[in-house]
Amino acid sequence: MILALAGGTGGSKIVDGLAQVVGQDDLVAIVNTGDDGDFYGLRVCPDLDINMYVLARVVDGRGWGFADDTFRCLEGLETYGNEAWFGLGDRDLATHLHRTARLAEGLPLSEVTRELCDRLGVAARLLPMTDDTVRTRIRTTSGEHSFQEYLVRDGASEDIERIEMRGVASSHPAPGVIEAIEAADRVVICPSSPIVSIGTILAVPGVRPALAARRDEVVAISPIVVNAPVEGPAARFLAGAGYRECSAVQMARLYADVAGTFVLDEQDVARVPVLEDFGVRARATEIVMREPADRPRLAEFALNAVTA
Numbered sequence: 016m017i018l019a020l021a022g023g024t025g026g027s028k029i030v031d032g033l034a035q036v037v038g039q040d041d042l043v044a045i046v047n048t049g050d051d052g053d054f055y056g057l058r059v060c061p062d063l064d065i066n067m068y069v070l071a072r073v074v075d076g077r078g079w080g081f082a083d084d085t086f087r088c089l090e091g092l093e094t095y096g097n098e099a100w101f102g103l104g105d106r107d108l109a110t111h112l113h114r115t116a117r118l119a120e121g122l123p124l125s126e127v128t129r130e131l132c133d134r135l136g137v138a139a140r141l142l143p144m145t146d147d148t149v150r151t152r153i154r155t156t157s158g159e160h161s162f163q164e165y166l167v168r169d170g171a172s173e174d175i176e177r178i179e180m181r182g183v184a185s186s187h188p189a190p191g192v193i194e195a196i197e198a199a200d201r202v203v204i205c206p207s208s209p210i211v212s213i214g215t216i217l218a219v220p221g222v223r224p225a226l227a228a229r230r231d232e233v234v235a236i237s238p239i240v241v242n243a244p245v246e247g248p249a250a251r252f253l254a255g256a257g258y259r260e261c262s263a264v265q266m267a268r269l270y271a272d273v274a275g276t277f278v279l280d281e282q283d284v285a286r287v288p289v290l291e292d293f294g295v296r297a298r299a300t301e302i303v304m305r306e307p308a309d310r311p312r313l314a315e316f317a318l319n320a321v322t323a
């Protein structure tokens with residue numbers, strides 16, 4: 016079995032690639048839930064849903080949400096004076112309605128996720144990092160914001176003073192999380208945000224030591240090329256967490272205790288000896304996934320890098 020640790024947009028590309036290389040039956044993914052939130056009384060889990068829709072082959076071309084969705088309900092909510100900056104399509108809302116109802120019946124998120132995946136024909140196992148409530152809170156000069164308010168509503172336009180993963184210290188790994196880390200043949204840390212996607216998963220008590228015990232089988236893929244993320248505001252999150260440097264070297268350092276192997280971009284090939292100096296096996300390739308075929312290619316490269 017191959018295990019992935021994933022956030023949303025960047026993570027799901029490699030989860031997709033791994034599914035194509037090893038098959039969904041042999042794939043488990045532990046997914047960040049710190050970005051989850053409640054909209055109009057409904058529980059929305061953006062990272063779980065991106066991965067689920069990608070694996071179910073129903074994802075929209077833009078990379079999130081259901082393909083060809085309509086937004087009539089959201090338009091109606093706006094008519095009634097509600098804020099409508101988070102794009103929840105009509106078909107997508109069915110996922111959140113069903114999830115919220117099942118959670119209210121007392122099912123844990125991991126069980127509801129399994130039910131949604133089964134119904135959508137996803138054979139891979141998607142595990143929320145925890146069934147407990149963990150919420151990433153972002154403090155800027157204008158105040159404290161939820162993750163989605165900061166990223167989607169405000170376009171990550173302000174520098175971050177502080178990032179809090181509220182609830183994480185008292186959270187427990189969801190059923191199957193530690194078992195999957197222990198049983199995996201290889202573990203791939205996807206090129207997701209190192210602070211607010213992977214960092215949140217690693218902060219769930221028990222996850223980091225379990226991964227550290229498997230360090231030789233763990234490979235991380237850089238989300239950063241030279242001094243910039245492939246896309247998105249990862250540099251702001253790094254700075255907000257106290258890391259001034261945004262680079263593959265910084266990434267490899269952040270993961271050095273849990274990932275014995277690190278995949279960085281060929282433009283960063285000169286940094287390979289730097290990584291090897293602090294005990295990380297480094298392999299360089301093209302890490303920007305522009306075309307669909309880049310996903311299985313990079314996934315396979317990462318899996319092979321563990322032993323190559």
Ligand code: GDP
Binds near residue numbers: 027249
């Ligand atoms: P979020 O939860 O939706 O923010 O998504 P993730 O945390 O999973 O992914 C965000 C990260 O993915 C960003 O830091 C990007 O640099 C990275 N990313 C996006 N596309 C690619 C890609 O094609 N290749 C690599 N290596 N990283 C990518």
